[in-house]
Amino acid sequence: MNLQDFVRVLRSRWITISAATLAVVLSAVVITLLTTPLYQASTRLFVSTSGTSLAETYQGNRFSQERVVSYAELLMGQTLAQRTIDKLQLDMSADTLQEHVTATAKPNTVLINVEVLDESPIQARDIANTLSDEFVGMVRDLETPEGDLVPDSRVVVEQRASIPESPVVPRPARNIAVGFALGIALGVGLALIRDLLDNTVKTQQQLEEITSAGLVGSIPLDKERRKQASILFENETSGIAEAFRKLRTNLQFLAVDNPPRVILVTSSMPSEGKSTTAINIALALAETEKSVILVDGDLRRPSLHKYLDLVGTVGFSTVLSGAASLDEALQKTRFPGLTVLTSGAIPPNPSELLGSQSARKLLNELRAKFDYVIVDSSPLLAITDAAILAAGADGVLIMARYGHTKREQLSHAVGSLESVGAPLLGAVFTMTPTRGRAGYSYNYGYYGEYTAQSPPAREPDAEPRSLAVEAISGTTTDSDSSVGRSAGRRRRSPD
Ligand SMILES: Nc1ncnc2c1ncn2[C@@H]1O[C@H](COP(=O)(O)OP(=O)(O)O)[C@@H](O)[C@H]1O
Ligand SMILES: [Mg+2]
Structure with missing residues (x-):
């Protein structure tokens, strides 16, 4: 990393x-x-020895310095703790008190600092003072040789404890x-x-490696689309509208000798943006004054009629069952150039219906009637419907939802397309984050680019040659249109 x-x-x-x-x-x-707040009270002890001459004093001093280390241990010992408890009549064990006493001897001095912690500031002071006083007596007893009256060493409480104002813990x-x-x-x-541990698809490289197809579009996340799936392309210059225009442009460069006209939009799992993307690809194509038919090929959970406020009961399945003619089932939309064939009533045998000769015939009829046939479909994993439809399409666009679609899901989906020999046109990222674009840019940066001075032409047919040249030159600046590196690589030559 x-x-x-x-x-x-x-x-x-x-x-x-x-x-x-x-x-x-x-x-x-x-x-x-x-x-529980703990208060700390401290005293300072001074250790001295008596001596009259300078030599004696010096020796005494050395003696005291050596003594203080042992004294510090004694100060933290059990005997003294018990004596203090007895004296103050405390309700605690010697062990507990020992834990709250720290005595430190300062190196090369004859001073000892005694610190006592207690929940009560007053008791902390009392313990510190009593402990020190008791220690003075203890040293006197210990350091007075038998039969002698004067102790060898003496401890004085040089600084007594006062009531601590604020707790030291917490x-x-x-x-x-x-x-x-x-x-x-x-x-x-x-x-x-x-x-x-994240095994979702997040980079262009991952997407292209798994699908073995080029990235032909990145559709940004746009909360508006949850309320209104379709984009009004007229005068619309939002990021998502531009993303669809780029996708449209890229589509038109795929397999230039035999441009795909029946295009299936699919993905591995539900809710990856297939229907929303299919609608807007269709609208983006319709914007170029082509006639476009959008077909709801998801006969299990159809959604185009809901997203476009159309009648859902008459459609694909109705025509296949012979209950209505194609012309009766086609619905004009409020968008110029866009006609929709919704799913029709949900049939009991969608896969069978989609794999029928009639379905193939129907798609061919639509191909003859319209410039583009965009087919929305069900997810590829779990059911074969989309793969069946894919076999009859000129090309398939596979969607991967950024940071959502798992790598193995996508690779299974591609596998099921391969198994029916479906021509994969390219991959599309859906719902890519828009925040921190620069940070992500390498994820889905395009290969060939327009320069900032020449923004993508609104007319997709504008100067394809120069675009192609730029695409080959492979500049990698951010955004704008181009053809994915290996877009259409998988496309088989038409039979
Ligand atoms: N580009 C997008 N930005 C934000 N939300 C989106 C986008 N595309 C799709 N959605 C939302 O994601 C959900 C699933 O989209 P849909 O197109 O129905 O997916 P699918 O057809 O794969 O099940 C819907 O709520 C839709 O509004
Ligand atoms: Mg759908």
Whole structure:
């Protein structure tokens, strides 16, 4: 993974990262709130030995410095803890008190710091002071040789404890800062793991490798399409409209000697944008004043009539069953140039119906009547309907929903097209994210490009030659139209 990949992961998985950070920071806050506050009181002890001459004093000092290390241990010992508890009549065990006492000897000095932690600030002070006083007595007993009156070493409580004002535990600011740092680390870790485990199709390279076809279009996610599937191409310059125009242009360069006119739109799974894309490919083609018929080939879960507000009961299946003539079933739409053949009533045997000679004949009739026949279909996995239709089409466009379609699903779908010898025209990414375009650009950048100074012509027929030349030259700047690298590679020569 290079830096660019890393940045892409951070950008695309910002929700994971934010959620992890928030969760850990919240935990830190909860822990902080649940932590019993502890107060710390401290005293300082001074260790001295008596001596009159300078040499004696020096030696005494050395002696004290060596002593303080042992004294620190004794200060944290059980005997002293017990003595303190007895003296203060505390309701705790010596072990517990020991855990709350820390004595540190400063190197090369004769000073010892004693720190006592307690839930009560007053008790913390009392324990620190009593413990120190008791220690003074303890040292006196220990350091006075038998029969002697003067101890070899003496401890003085040089600084007594006072009541601590604020608790030392918890430390909210530190806890939250640590929580924040840990949260980000956890979030980034999770994001990287999720990216590693992500087996959805997300790059042009993946899409082209799996399908062995070129990317011929990337349709951005456009929330409007959920309310209204069709785009009003007239005067429409939105990103999605331009994406469909590019797709249209690319389609017209596929198999130039024998341009596909019956085009099947399919994908591996439901809800990958087949119907929406089919509608708008048809509309984009109709915009060029071609006559286009859009056929709902999804006889199980038809949706074109819903998306286009048409009558769904008379259509493909009705004509096949002979209950209506083709002309009766065709429905004009409010879009100039676009006619629709909806699915008709849902038949009990869709696959059989679609594989029938009548279906083939019907498609041929439509081919004769219209410039383009765009067929929407059911998903390729699970049912054979789309593959059956694909065999009768001039070409198939396979959709992959960005970050949603799994690699193996797509490859199975391509497999089922191959098994019927369907000519794959190209692959289309649907619902690609629009946010952070630059970050994603390499994912679905096109190969040949128009330059920024010459935006894609609205007329698809404009200067195909120069486009082709640019496509070959293979510039890789962002966006705009071109023919996918290996678009139409799979297309067989027509029988
Ligand atoms: N480009 C898009 N941007 C946003 N939503 C989309 C887009 N294409 C399709 N959708 C939505 O995705 C859902 C599935 O789309 P649909 O075309 O019905 O898929 P399919 O025919 O593959 O089942 C629908 O709610 C549709 O509105
Ligand atoms: Mg559909």
